[in-house]
Amino acid sequence: MIDMMVPELGEYALILALxxxxxLAVVPMVGASRGNELWMGFARPLxxxxxxxxxxxxxxxxxSFLYNDFSVVYVASNSNxxxxxxxxxxxxxxxxEGSLLLWALILAAWTLAVAxxxxxxxxxxxxxxxxxxxxxSIGFYMFILFTSSPFERYLPGFPQEGADLNPLLQDFxxxxxxxMLYMGYVGFAVSFAFAIAALLSGRLDAAWARWSRPxxxxxxxxxxxxxxxxxxxxxxELGWGGWWFWDPVENAxxxxxxxxxxxxxxxxxxxxxxxxxxxxxxxxxxxxxxxxLGTFLxxxxxLTSVHAFASDPERGLFILIMxxxxxxxxxxxxxxxxxxxxxxxxxxxxxxxxxxxxxxVLLVVSCAMVLLGTIYPLIVDAxxxxxxxxxxxxxxxxxxxxxxxMLIFMGIGVTSRWRxxxxxxxxxxxxxxxxxxxVLGIAATWLYSGELQHWVTxxxxxxxxxxxxxVRDLYNRLRHRREKLAGLTKxxxxxxxxxLAHLGVAVLVVGVALVSIYSEQRDLRMQPGxxxxxxxxxxxxxxxxxxxxxxxxxxxxxxxVLRNGEAYTEMHPEKxxxxxxxxxxxxxxxxxxxxRDLYVALGEPLEGGAWAVRVQYKPYVRWLWLGGLLxxxxxxxxxxxxxxxxxxxxxxxx
Amino acid sequence: MxxxxxxxxxxxxxxxVGVSVAVGLTLFALNQNINLFYSPTQIAAGEAPQDTRxxxxxxxxxxxxKRDPDSLFVRFDITDYxxxxxxxxxxxxxxxxxxxxxxxxxxxxxxxxxxxxVEVLAxxxxxxxxxxxxxxxxxxxxxxMPEGQEFNK
Numbered sequence: 001m002i003d004m005m006v007p008e009l010g011e012y013a014l015i016l017a018l019x020x021x022x023x024l025a026v027v028p029m030v031g032a033s034r035g036n037e038l039w040m041g042f043a044r045p046l047x048x049x050x051x052x053x054x055x056x057x058x059x060x061x062x063x064s065f066l067y068n069d070f071s072v073v074y075v076a077s078n079s080n081x082x083x084x085x086x087x088x089x090x091x092x093x094x095x096x097e098g099s100l101l102l103w104a105l106i107l108a109a110w111t112l113a114v115a116x117x118x119x120x121x122x123x124x125x126x127x128x129x130x131x132x133x134x135x136x137s138i139g140f141y142m143f144i145l146f147t148s149s150p151f152e153r154y155l156p157g158f159p160q161e162g163a164d165l166n167p168l169l170q171d172f173x174x175x176x177x178x179x180m181l182y183m184g185y186v187g188f189a190v191s192f193a194f195a196i197a198a199l200l201s202g203r204l205d206a207a208w209a210r211w212s213r214p215x216x217x218x219x220x221x222x223x224x225x226x227x228x229x230x231x232x233x234x235x236x237e238l239g240w241g242g243w244w245f246w247d248p249v250e251n252a253x254x255x256x257x258x259x260x261x262x263x264x265x266x267x268x269x270x271x272x273x274x275x276x277x278x279x280x281x282x283x284x285x286x287x288x289x290x291x292x293l294g295t296f297l298x299x300x301x302x303l304t305s306v307h308a309f310a311s312d313p314e315r316g317l318f319i320l321i322m323x324x325x326x327x328x329x330x331x332x333x334x335x336x337x338x339x340x341x342x343x344x345x346x347x348x349x350x351x352x353x354x355x356x357x358x359x360x361v362l363l364v365v366s367c368a369m370v371l372l373g374t375i376y377p378l379i380v381d382a383x384x385x386x387x388x389x390x391x392x393x394x395x396x397x398x399x400x401x402x403x404x405x406m407l408i409f410m411g412i413g414v415t416s417r418w419r420x421x422x423x424x425x426x427x428x429x430x431x432x433x434x435x436x437x438x439v440l441g442i443a444a445t446w447l448y449s450g451e452l453q454h455w456v457t458x459x460x461x462x463x464x465x466x467x468x469x470x471v472r473d474l475y476n477r478l479r480h481r482r483e484k485l486a487g488l489t490k491x492x493x494x495x496x497x498x499x500l501a502h503l504g505v506a507v508l509v510v511g512v513a514l515v516s517i518y519s520e521q522r523d524l525r526m527q528p529g530x531x532x533x534x535x536x537x538x539x540x541x542x543x544x545x546x547x548x549x550x551x552x553x554x555x556x557x558x559x560x561v562l563r564n565g566e567a568y569t570e571m572h573p574e575k576x577x578x579x580x581x582x583x584x585x586x587x588x589x590x591x592x593x594x595x596r597d598l599y600v601a602l603g604e605p606l607e608g609g610a611w612a613v614r615v616q617y618k619p620y621v622r623w624l625w626l627g628g629l630l631x632x633x634x635x636x637x638x639x640x641x642x643x644x645x646x647x648x649x650x651x652x653x654x
Numbered sequence: 655m656x657x658x659x660x661x662x663x664x665x666x667x668x669x670x671v672g673v674s675v676a677v678g679l680t681l682f683a684l685n686q687n688i689n690l691f692y693s694p695t696q697i698a699a700g701e702a703p704q705d706t707r708x709x710x711x712x713x714x715x716x717x718x719x720k721r722d723p724d725s726l727f728v729r730f731d732i733t734d735y736x737x738x739x740x741x742x743x744x745x746x747x748x749x750x751x752x753x754x755x756x757x758x759x760x761x762x763x764x765x766x767x768x769x770x771x772v773e774v775l776a777x778x779x780x781x782x783x784x785x786x787x788x789x790x791x792x793x794x795x796x797x798x799m800p801e802g803q804e805f806n807k
Contacts (some may be wrong), residue, residue, distance in 0.1 A: 057669075060729075160736075180655065202722055239749070346658070349661055354665075361669065361672060365673070365676045367681050368676075368680075369676065372680055372684070373684065376684060376688075377688075386690055386691070387690065387691030388688045388690045388709075389688070389689050389691070389707075389709060390684065390687060390688055390689075391687045391688075391689055391707075393686070393687045394687035394688075396682055397683045397686075397687070398679060398680060398683050402676075403756045420691070444715075468771060479772035523726055523744075523745045523746050524726065525724070525725060525726055529767060570717070581748075583749075584749045585749055586749055586752070603726070603745075603747070604746070604747060606721065606723075607721070607723050608723070612726055612746050
């Protein structure tokens with residue numbers, strides 16, 4: 001009997017979580033402003049309770065999916081009994097309502113993590129941080145309960161079979177991409193909460209930067225991973241081998257990433273030198289606001305996009321109001337309190353501080369430019385001036401040069417010193433890496449392609465520049481040590497985190513430059529026996545075979561690949577028909593490699609037994625995601641630095 | 655001016671110059687790269703410019719899709735149920751492209767009033783209709799019902 005009520009239990013649990021979040025938002029906050037220890041002490045248990053009930057609610061929805069309870073509207077429209085169990089579970093976040101519940105769960109999990117992991121923070125700070133998390137949670141719980149509950153029922157008559165999960169989403173990439181991305185988005189809520197708590201308490205010393213840093217780095221690492229996974233998924237699943245489309249929803253995740261990247265660098269300056277405080281607070285507010293804006297853009301359906309689920313004006317309005325409250329409220333607080341922030345030290349015009357400021361300005365400018373390109377069509381439309389879209393050339397024309405400038409400063413930044421750096425000293429340090437980077441970059445480009453295409457050359461030179469200036473910095477650190485190897489182990493984890501992340505940038509740049517310029521693609525009509533050659537590879541089409549899957553039927557192309565005339569591999573691209581909805585889906589065949597991917601996708605059947613076939617050669621495409629992974633590990637490594645866990649010792653040493 | 659103020663002034667000037675250059679470049683790039691959307695009715699009325707990159711959207715007319723037997727060339731008509739525009743495209747059409755489906759084509763009009771498409775977009779959900787198409791149809795009073803409600807759910 002109890003199993004009939006699981007969706008209702010899920011809804012009750014969510015309502016209880018809302019009640020707890022209201023308590024969490026109010027009680028510790030009042031306690032902190034009155035100095036009431038008892039009230040502040042409620043913050044941790046309330047956070048735990050909020051997480052528990054959100055988890056119960058999420059498990060209830062998962063249960064409904066696992067046991068095919070099609071009386072639940074959301075389950076019926078996103079699942080099917082023929083789906084394998086793991087896709088039934090990942091279908092929980094395959095639609096709007098469920099992905100919001102996942103969002104709420106992750107928010108509660110971050111709140112719980114802050115509650116558990118921050119034993120050594122002053123109690124009034126932790127009470128305020130958790131209370132701010134409570135405020136954010138209230139918004140999301142109300143959003144789910146009032147506009148998009150996943151537990152609504154079809155009563156009395158309900159369908160016997162579900163409408164199936166969108167076939168594009170029946171894939172490993174979808175199982176992992178949204179949770180990782182949300183971990184990043186929601187993680188910035190923690191940085192936001194720390195910034196707001198610092199503003200509220202008026203204790204705007206550098207200490208909050210140290211508390212906030214590991215959380216921000218972890219959030220940034222997850223966001224990086226989420227974006228990389230999304231790009232990888234689009235590459236192999238959408239069937240045309242693109243890895244970044246400047247799609248508004250991709251932009252929605254890129255914007256918080258850019259500001260988040262600025263934030264982790266700015267936090268470093270604030271922690272080490274006690275300057276840029278108000279700027280850092282502002283970045284923390286913007287990073288989270290952009291995460292919310294991303295949610296608004298995706299969920300309100302105002303955009304034409306791959307990700308636009310069924311849209312609803314009411315939901316859009318709700319998020320818009322929430323956005324206005326968060327941005328307006330926090331900026332108001334900022335305006336009142338920012339005047340009290342004082343720099344604790346000064347710095348010269350040429351110093352690590354000012355170079356990091358340049359990095360921040362470049363990142364924020366590129367974010368603003370992405371934002372403009374993304375919302376410009378919305379503004380023009382709202383003003384009734386017509387329908388338009390902004391194409392990738394706009395983004396490429398601005399983003400690529402800005403990033404090139406940033407890479408130049410990246411190399412200078414890592415070798416510069418805090419407080420004051422002399423130009424002569426920088427030149428003395430960097431002339432060798434600079435010359436070697438140019439020589440190696442040109443040589444590598446020439447060896448690879450036999451020509452010097454300007455963007456590729458610039459990209460490779462800059463990648464070498466980033467790597468070599470990092471090597472120079474490492475050499476400086478070890479120069480005065482007698483035992484070089486022992487010196488290597490003495491460097492901190494945050495340092496190695498930075499090295500890994502910067503290396504990731506270099507790897508990413510190489511991948512972007514080569515795959516953008518030297519990809520080869522041919523769309524052609526192929527009859528059994530036809531062949532086509534790319535570089536040393538020859539693709540021979542041997543016709544199609546019929547294949548049956550669990551919930552689809554498929555035409556599977558048989559393609560033999562020869563390398564220099566010898567048998568190399570076989571590739572089997574598919575054209576699938578998902579029977580529940582009658583959806584047709586392209587399943588590309590990929591032969592991955594470290595320096596190149598072979599990519600074959602079937603188009604459509606043509607007359608006379610022929611098929612339209614798309615054959616692609618993608619050089620160094622894996623380096624894109626390898627770079628993303630390196631950045632992710634860099635962020636996590638930096639966050640795991642033991643010094644963040646030793647507050648007393650660290651303050652004493654500083 | 656004290657050295658500190660001088661330094662601040664320099665920083666502020668650096669930011670102001672940087673931001674204005676960025677804004678200028680941005681607006682320039684934006685103007686070069688916007689693609690305006692036109693409905694078949696607007697194109698038939700001659701409102702759309704020739705030889706400029708535009709977007710056009712509508713429903714693919716039943717029975718209008720003609721393929722060249724020897725290549726990937728394809729020709730089809732799109733309509734807002736008022737006027738019709740012919741689209742020519744060479745390449746692979748998206749999975750959800752079919753007759754009766756709402757699509758958006760990106761390309762330029764030639765002197766015959768035919769859209770030479772470089773890209774054809776059909777979105778990833780069979781109930782989904784590009785908002786531009788839905789609005790163009792609604793304007794022409796030709797929104798298909800009852801599917802129309804499904805599109806907006």
